[in-house]
Amino acid sequence: MSITEILFWFLSALALVGALMVVLSRNPVHSVLWLVATFFAISGHYILMNAQFLAIVNIIVYAGAIMVLFLFVIMLMNLNSEAEPRKSWMMQLAGVLAGGCFMMVLVSLVRQTAELGGKTALVKEGNIGLIKQLGMKLFSEYTVPFEISSVLFLSAMVGAVVIGKKD
């Protein structure tokens, strides 16, 4: 096994275990920390695929800013395992059924998708993830969606003021 392959398997395992632990942890703070680990593993994957910019942005924005915000909110709300509401077994059963069905669909999807067979990720190749290429795309083909997303952010900002400001 080459070093990239070892890295790939290690990062995949880390991402999966991290994502599972986010859901399984009783303590919300632990959940957030596991989520940070998952983001780091995914950033590692991006680097393997030669998308450094995306990797860095993922770490700075998600693992950094958003997760810190999450932690603060959770600490402010003082959540712990005792505060967790008891759910009835009916709700739990419904959740397990729905989630299980969805998982079955996705697993059978991966098993039956012929076009995925024999294909592997581009590792260490391609330059589409570099900043230069990204910028070229963003300011040619994706200019209109890029500009329109500003309307989305503007409306979110207006909303934050409307909801957050003291009357």
Add this chain to the structure above:
Amino acid sequence: MNAIIVSAVFGVLMMFASFLVNNKNVYRYLAIIGLSVLLLANILETYAIWSIKFDSFLQLSFERFGLFFNSIAIAATLFYVLLSGKDIVRVGNYSAEYFVLIFFILCGVSLITSYNSLLMLFLGIEIISIPLYILTGSDKKNLKSNEAALKYFLMGAFSTGLMLMGIALSYGAVGNFGLEGRGVVAFGGSMRVSFLEVAGLLLLFISMSFKASAAPFHFWTPDVYEGAPSVFTSFMATIVKATVFIGMIKLLEARTGIFGPTWQIILPLMIVLTLAIGNITAVFQQSVKRMLAYSSIAQAGFMLFALWSANDMGREGILLYSVAYTLATVGIFAVLVKMKDYTFDGFNGLAAKQPLVAASVAVFVLSLAGIPLTAGFFAKYFMLASAIKSGAGVWLLVVAVVFAAVSVYYYFRLIQAMYFKEGEAEMFEQPTNSFKGMLAIFAVLLIVLGIAPSLLFNYLYF
């Protein structure tokens, strides 16, 4: 592209107005002027007289159908502001910002009617959702409004997550964000669709059904519609909901056949479920507002027929349905906002005190129930006829008609309360003459469209 750009510009202008001008009535007049200009700009584009053009690299495509729906949505918003503008201003301290958000929602509406790539669809859906979360919670002192906003936001965020996952799967299968997709292609000797694409589209469909509150993704609807300030409920239950259906129609028309024969089971099941849950639960409601929330689910069931039939008649039908449903619901809500008591009993004896208002409400209710000579009748007729044209089973139509009959029960309770019961229907304020005039115009429009629905379609083709 006129509608997208002009609505965003007016949104920003309203933001400036909010700190430059201190008079709340000015905001309302500005919004009315803005909506009129927006309508004019969109009509100019529809007839190819003048339009702003940017190369969107095929991510947006402007067709007559979408542009015409834009006009309907903008005109409906204009009527809505003319009718309940004063109540919008009164909701909270941020009157100008509410109009800003309404303009931004219209920007999202015009994106959804003209998207040609899933990226644009996502942006459009988000641009209409986020302002709606805020409008739902805009009555900050009211606990119910807060609860509704939080509920809507959390559920909406989950459905957005599903939508993104669907788009990602579809991207993986097709290789781009294009609306067209790949369809049936060869996979190692056999011709079939890509399972990745099917799963992606299914998730996308689920998420959009959530936004359109079709069963079984409707659970948020009654609480959110009841908790939100009534003026904003009327906006989100009508214009926004109709837009989501236009988006769904575009998506499913572009990717017909991808679900295969299963689609003939899934969609009729959804239609029947939506009709049943909406109508039967509405029967047991005591609050008119909550009844209207359930009735909006039931009406969504009828609109789903347009997805199933996917032909020209279905397209015409959904336009007529949007107009009929929007006018009637906005009208009823405008009256409801002014009532002191939201229960059916609160309407007792309204006819004696306010004959014109009561008569208009009666027309709205008749139209919602689908009684002949109102637009609602032809709207339902077009939906069912288009389904027959596409080869729907008779049992489906029978079910639809039976539930339409059930809906008559709870709609007529309102008429019964207004005309045949004694009582003091108390209002916060006496309706002004202009308010009564607007209501009468709504009612007349509904009746005119109920006699000659082709008046509307003429604009679609000529």
